[in-house]
Amino acid sequence: MGLRLDLLLLAAALLFSPALSDLVILKVDRRVDLTSQIVRVTSTLKVENNGKDAVTEVLLVFPDRQVKNLAYLFAVSSAGKGKAKSYSHTLSVNEINLKGMPPSLVGYLVSLPEPLGKGESYTLDVLAVYTHSLKPFPEKITQADIQLLVFEDSAYYLSPYEVKAQSLTVKLPQARIESYTRIENTKLHGSDIKYGPYENLPPFSHSPIVVHFESNRPFAVARELVREVEISHWGNVQVTEYYNVVNRGSEITGEFSRLEFQARPHIRGPSSFRNLVAKLPPRTHSVYYRDEIGNISTSHLWSDSKKTELEIEPRYPMFGGWRTAFTIGYGLPLQDFLFESEGKRFLNFSFGSPINEIIVDTLFMKIVLPEGSNDITVTAPFPIKESRETKLSHLDLVGRPVIILEKSNVVPEHNQYFQVYYTFSGISMLREPLMLIFGFFFLFITYILYMHADISISKSSPSYLAKMQWEEVQAVIQQVENIVSRCLAVHEKLEASLQDLSRTGVVQACKSVRKSADSTLKELYKEMKPLLSFLQSSSQAAHILPKVEELVTKERELQEKLMTKHLTVVDCYEKKLGGREIENRINAHQQKITVLRQEVDDLLDYIDEL
């Protein structure tokens, strides 16, 4: 491969060099950071225009082997004027091909802020971030083995321009290095390998180097991450992130011994990782961490005013090749992320995963806007595939608009803010509560109507008529009962007067009570008469009539007895007879009264039951 590339490069150099020879790179400093699974190459270029025409663009080329893994490319001017515009993927491979570029190279054009005149020079920093370009070697290790990685690159900066001076620094996580390619001017300082300086190299110079080194940094890769951001205008932004994580380091082979892992975790399971740390925005609340079979209890949360830090441990230590899946969810205050401008609302939210140093192979960002939002536009700092769908949840009728942003090969550098603009009226917010209120309201109204409505099918059927009559009879019986109970109340008054008598000995009061009772009772009987005659006439009441009549007669009897008792007692008092005497006299009455009263009660109960 290397050889083939060399040949191609040679061919490219031969073909290509005359076309772009106006620019010369005076100095290139490249720093390759291999301390994590994400390879970050920072190149500081100083370009000078040696040609006659002003130059506005600088061409960067990469071998397609690297471009495949290139997640992020970013250029800044290091001239101290602040950030230049960032450029990436501005030119396609084909366009370069037209100019005679070999197919194994991909070019990117960086536009300069102002044309570069003859003899002028310009310094820019280019950050290229690669994923999956560190290959574990050996590919399978046992639990106790350390993880070794291979990194391949060129010692010379690959450029279509002539490079006057250059150097390369490779920063490794640990000082332990298995092997590295030695060419001229190679130095090893601790955990840094330095190549260069090299001077005056022609365009497309290439010298492959291989570094084989130890790294036990986590190789956490989310094969798929779905981030769902749901906006509620009641004050919450709910974020749910579904991770599908794999350790892409050297795969574990052979036994996994918990004993060895627990006894000396750093020695006996060096290639595994136990936890991941997510940096969440400040004022995050209601954080949860679970998977499809329930909550995962191994997590910690720290928060201060600047950030919230969530440390999550998967259910088991993640050895090479092991996979897991989990979900993180949290709520955020709405006012931190939702703003208004020119009558439109916009959500300002960061794109990538909050977990440190994780690579996401495919990221789906779903923004669920409230129901009734429209006029939706998205602005993002880098190109993203966009699609739409609708989601029905929480009493929706038409569904909420969902914007799906899809991007592959996402690295922490993609944690930049994007904006979703939409319009939404505040009244729509009240729709669901109102819906509920009216729903319940109508439920009760229907119930009330149902209770009051007569929904019998036929109004003239005999059973219906019978029912109506029966209801009438029942009402009358109810009235009779009422009268009887009023009679009973009068009886009680009489009894009470007797008690008063026994206490105070005022006979007159007692007599007057009797009189009034007598008159009320008479009135009551008058009232009862028409009712009884109605019952007698009604056919429906035939079976109940005897009982009612019995009730009335019993009540009469009871009343009479009471009256006599009352009379007797009052008499006795008037004659100033002793307590025992009175007792003896009324004893017979008293017994009958109790019996009658009981009977009346029973009858009342019986009638009540109907």
Next chain:
Amino acid sequence: MSSPETASERTVRHAFGNVLAFFVLLLIGVLAFSIRLFSVIKYESVIHEFDPYFNYRVTQFLTKNGIYDFWNWFDDRTWYPLGRVIGGTVYPGLTLTAGTLWWVLHSLNIPLSVETVCVFTAPTFSAFASWATYLLTKEVKGPGAGLAAATLLGMVPSYISRSVAGSYDNEAVAIFALIFTFFLYIKTLNTGSLFYATLNAISYFYMVCSWGGYTFIINLIPIHVLLCIVTGRYSSRLYIAYAPLVVLGTLLAALVPVVGFNAVMTSEHFASFLVFIILHVVALVYYIKGILSPRMFKVAVTLVLSIGLAVCCAVISILIAVVASSPTKGWSGRSLSLLDPTYASKYIPIIASVSEHQPPAWPSYFMDINVLAFLVPAGIIACFLPLSDASSFAVLYIVTSVYFSGVMVRLMLVLAPAACIMSGIALSEAFDALTGSIKFQLLGFSTENSQVGVGDASPDNAPAQKNAVKSDASENTLKDRTSRKNKKKEKERGKEEQGGQSSLQSQIKMRLQVLPLESSIIGVFLLIMLGAFYVVHCVWAAAEAYSAPSIVLTSHSQNGLHVFDDFREAYAWLRHNTEVDDKVASWWDYGYQTTAMANRTVIVDNNTWNNTHIATVGTAMSSPEKAAWEIFNSLDVKYVLVVFGGLVGYPSDDINKFLWMVRIGGGVFPHIKEPDYLRDGQYRIDSQATPTMLNCLMYKLSYYRFVDADGKGFDRVRQTEIGKKHFKLTHFEEVFTTHHWMVRIYKLKPPKNRIRGKAKKSKSKASSISSSKKSTKIKKNPWL
């Protein structure tokens, strides 16, 4: 009091009472629901234990694939290589209930997950169950007793143990169905309405769908009908209550695939048909009695009796012969172990091995129904004063359920509602008497004083008492004559509320049951104390004893709560890091969880329908490594999972269950003999253990490299040092062990590791095993 009460006032009072009762019921529902949420609050919203995981998985399937696929579901992820027809072997009531709930919620666009719906199904239905209890008890003894019983049922520990949030098991909905069926039966019996009879049959159908315990209904109701007939309480209401239930109920029951023709073929249903016939005979006799003169009737009776007896004898003897010809007498093993408590331990170790099929210990009565145990006798007495159709049913229910709960711990659950009904009645009656006498003493004291104050109290009292007795008697006859609909209710209301109308009446009534003021106050106070004690106990039981999901364990130590989440750790590992078609062998307890949580195929699971298959796994676990490897390999097993509690002291691990594996395995494969694993009849794993024990697979997989953990190999469950400390595995390799070593997963080494000298022999054997008749071959000669 003195002002006469008008009709409207009474209606208002009545309405007020109803509204109050409604709100009390609402609160009871809230209480029943929320007392079961301790598990969610203390742990998490998760499915509990073993069976619920299966139900959860079935529900997931149902919600995903719909009802028709559900009926036809052949599950190939369990009982490998046999599989299981889920649609035809599962009681679908629970699943369909939760599935319907989920469907309704989703059609309202309320995005609850299936899991959430499943977790909260049980608490929801316990609220329904307490309402059903209210209805049932109201039919028996009036609304006061109903409210008391509903409150008691809302928090009875026995029922809580099966219906905490997450305990997604058949019993959760079945208890509701049971009580509701009983309520509808009583309602029909009290009203004689065919409408309720039909509802009753439908409710019975729901019960049949939900739980195998429906046989309790279909036996208890016939017994009650028979009781009514024998005691001369036959009426057309009884006929309407029973006949439609048998006809419709049996037809409907036969629609449930898992019951099918069992509804007419097995002996469990025999009693209902016999009583059905008897009921018709009795109905006919009453009819004939009505149309014939007494003398003619006597002649007819003698005639019919002589012929009928002969026919009956013939029919019964044929029936008995048919029933006796089947080996289990037509009874299923579980039912037989109910009739003969020693049956299971003698013949079916697989039923005996389940702890919930054991008879309960005495303390468990106190734990599960607490003070209700003391209130029940009082309730029974109250039911006899007066005895009605409904209260005789309640008495019958409590008596039978006490027996059944004595046979199986699990049936404590059937006892709980009966105990609650009885205690509700007892409490309500007791409060009635006590508050009544307090009221009488406080309010009626002056009246009484004057009446008697004039003279001596004694002559006045005696006749009153007599009257009261008489009135009670007349009350009884009254009740027998009429349907007693709401009789009691009115009575109580009369006592408690219609003071104006009936203070005199109550005064007289009270006189006979009146208690001294002090003792009634003390009595009320003691009853409240008793209730408070019950509440405290229930809350404690709900919070501490019954809320653990059993897949997550916790322990308290100096530095706070320690969580043992090893089961899910292992299942999650299996789910994500093994191939999707890998087979996992474990003891059957973990089958449901493995299929549900790890989504891997298992050999045996908690639906212990194939004893031979379980015995095969038991044999493998009790065999030496090589033989076990061959059994597992013949079953295409790739991973073996064992549960080991020795490191952290988790007592229900596989070593403690091991003797059952030996017994069940030995029951089918005679070369596994229990005495080989016991030293002098004692089960031990220390240096005194037998070599067979120390060399069996279960021992090795449990204790592999255990000695390196602490240097001594001290097993914290068995409280002893293990017998064989240093050994290597030749046919298995450890692939995963959880954080606390509670679950250990081993992988079968590939076949090349077989001992070379015997390679030829084993090859021929392997081919014979992998032939089509796999299971029968295994049974005969799996490895020798």
